[in-house]
Amino acid sequence: MKTVSVACLVAATLVLGHLRLTAAETVRFRYLASVYVDDKEAGLNRPEGIACGGGGQFVVGDTGNGRLLRFTYRDKTVSGGSEIRIPQVPAPSRVQLNSKGEIYVLDGKQRRIAHLGPDGGFKAVLAFDGVPPPATIVPKSFTIDPADNIYVLDVFSARVLALNAQGKFQRALAFPGDAGFGSDVAVDPAGTIFLLDSIKRRMFSAEKDADAFVPLGGDLSAWLVTLPSYMTASKGVVFVVEGGGSGIVALGRDGSFLSRQLTMGGEEGSLNHPSQMCINDKDEVFIADRDNSRIQVFQLIR
């Protein structure tokens, strides 16, 4: 009897261990909601930017309408939708929120990053204080870490610029010499910076305080079928958005493939040329579903 009990215990441990391992390797999205209109029932127009904040807040870069929209997702319900329209940002293409709820937005037309207060009031344009030459900086993307440091992908000089919360230069990380085209940058809570090479379908990473990127994993072309353009990191998983493929590819922190989620379509739960995505502290995923002119919300199941 004792032998049987021990055997059962061992078997249960093995099975549970296997299930846990499988769960860790699996990342899935479950559809929750879609957002089509603002608080005045005006429709979204090709939104490209989205940022997640605390308390279910999310801010949308409603690019085609040249404005930002602020919503809250709570108890499976989307509310709000108030408009932030500022002349300094005519084409908001990427949005990030810092720990204080301040809004940073990349203007696609002027290619500069505007800093707004939590209320949406314009504060300043990121000045890149102390950044080494050349003076020309072309920010394609940027991200903010939990300590409010800002990481800007400067394609003109093929580098990632790390700035502190006040926008002062901290360090620069050059793209690896054999990189194809640096398309996006992400940072995880540990301070690891990730660089997405969209042309050669590769990832690079730089640990906190490292002075150079190193390859992360190998060739991802089997998983990234079309040009990947956006990326975000959350709890040990890097999510890469394939605009043309209208899917999200989840990669492990070591660059290994975990899963591919969502497909192209107009139905709710499908995507058509998605752009930025963000994930909040409740593992709720918000995707700017650009060519469907809407925001879609999913529950991330790990």
Added chain:
Amino acid sequence: MGSRLTIACVSVIVLLGLHAAARSQQNPYRLKEPDQKKACLACHADFEQKLKQRFVHSAVRTGECSGCHDPHVSNHGKLLAEDTSQICAGCHGSMVPANAKSAHKVVADGACQKCHDPHASENAANLRTKGDDLCVGCHKELGEAVSKARFKHSPVERGCVSCHDPHGSDQSAHLLKKGVPALCVNCHKADSPAFVARHMNYPVAKASCTSCHDPHGSNQPALLLNSVHAPVANRTCSACHEAPGSPTPFATKRSGYELCRGCHADMVNATMAKARLHWPVADKRGCVNCHNPHAAKHDKLLEKNGAELCRGCHADTLKRIAATSVKHAPVESGTCVACHSPHGADGVYLIDQPSMIQLCATCHDYAQHSSHPVGDDAVDPRNKNLRVDCLSCHKAHGTEFKWMLLNATNVELCTRCHKKFVR
């Protein structure tokens, strides 16, 4: 004693010979015609003429037809003892050098017979045709360009093999016997005063000659590539590069598009004012991602023509297009720029028209095409934020259905939106 031994030896040899002759007579598989060559030619009489040609493959000349062909059965065409891609290597080994930097594809594929006649030819090395005629048989476009070029390069006139190894090269790309500029400076003395003066004192002996010159011939003096950047034509290299005597003479005075803005300010400023950039324009290389800053074969100093240029980054899109059976005409002709602005645009997909309908209207007259509502007032019933436009029914690059429609039948197409009619 000696003579007895001699007689004995002769006797043994005679006896052995008689024995062998008897064995041969008894061998049921012996050739009727002991001479293998004659045996084959008894049937393959048309080969008589072939063998009279000037250069005959040694195996054929010695009558060893069975060196390549199995006279009885084979799994390969023409009763070859091995696959055509393998059989030559049996005697000739690999003709591609070890550690080759480039290999002629036909050689790498083992298609030796595309250039060589395996039996006989009037041309040395059993080549099927003489000299460069053989090369331009495949490289037609290059052959035409060479023949039409106003200014010829003398090594080309002497023959392609002046510079290229037709099998493979362990020295350089493009089957070149040496890399560039090492190959060029074999003939062109880079330290001669005339050479130095013509290159404005820049130390070009270490540069890539082919970034300006077409080694196959050109309509431009000095064999410059047909499309020449004005500062090169005017020999004002220092407009872009540091002074020839500086430690870094080839370094550019500014980076990326900032350098080009110096002369092309209108174009660069207009591009930078667009809401969406073609990102290579703004990266570290900038304009030279697509344009050669010195000279190029194609108009507008483009490195490659049409879709081939776009393929460098958008290979996945072109692969999907290749899989469609009905393609949009500009796509089929590789004219991506018919719809997409290559520098930047205000619209998505780098489309520089206010709407997709207006883009299509630059070629198509919708009023002559359909009466279905489209445009700002035609709300897509599936999503009120979308409007019905050309792409509601058609796919811009192509599909497997007629007129590039999204579905095979009208019923399937129409009920995408008009769902109440779904049966």
